[in-house]
Amino acid sequence: MKLINFIEDKIVTTIAVCLFIFSCGWMLIEAISRQVFSKSFSMSEEVVLFSLIWAIFLTLGKSGKEGNHIYVDLIVMRLGKRLKKTTSILNAIIGFLYACFLVYVGFNYVQHLFDTGITSNSSLRLPMGYVFLVVPIGMIFFAAYYLESFIKEVPKVQQIEADKVQETVNSLM
Numbered sequence: 459m460k461l462i463n464f465i466e467d468k469i470v471t472t473i474a475v476c477l478f479i480f481s482c483g484w485m486l487i488e489a490i491s492r493q494v495f496s497k498s499f500s501m502s503e504e505v506v507l508f509s510l511i512w513a514i515f516l517t518l519g520k521s522g523k524e525g526n527h528i529y530v531d532l533i534v535m536r537l538g539k540r541l542k543k544t545t546s547i548l549n550a551i552i553g554f555l556y557a558c559f560l561v562y563v564g565f566n567y568v569q570h571l572f573d574t575g576i577t578s579n580s581s582l583r584l585p586m587g588y589v590f591l592v593v594p595i596g597m598i599f600f601a602a603y604y605l606e607s608f609i610k611e612v613p614k615v616q617q618i619e620a621d622k623v624q625e626t627v628n629s630l631m
Contacts, residue, residue: 466599564597
């Protein structure tokens with residue numbers, strides 16, 4: 459887990475930030491080129507779109523760890539302490555299984571794209587297998603986020619149970 463966190467924190471986040479900056483820079487160059495030189499690059503849309511997609515998928519796990527995912531807690535906030543923790547564990551299990559499923563399906567789809575030789579529509583003719591490779595890669599980090607959430611929540615539920623037992627013992631004395 460420490461290795462995945464190191465890779466995610468130091469390498470993947472840096473790559474994602476660079477891709478985001480690159481995409482913003484490319485949009486700026488495209489805008490200046492259109493305005494000043496009346497020239498547009500045919501590949502601009504794909505370059506910007508693909509680099510933004512890569513930046514977003516690569517940071518899914520990191521943004522979860524930072525608490526930046528949307529969390530609907532209308533019902534959960536009305537639950538008791540133990541049920542909230544149980545819901546968190548269930549959420550982590552479902553999220554982990556979902557991310558693992560997307561890793562599996564993503565690798566199969568990428569393999570299919572490589573086998574069929576599908577490329578992008580621009581003059582770049584990028585193999586789409588490389589473009590979609592970010593789905594299973596990003597989902598690996600997403601699965602790691604949910605696994606870490608699960609590992610953090612289980613002791614909390616056990617502590618709540620221990621506290622409840624202690625309260626019962628104290629009330630009987």
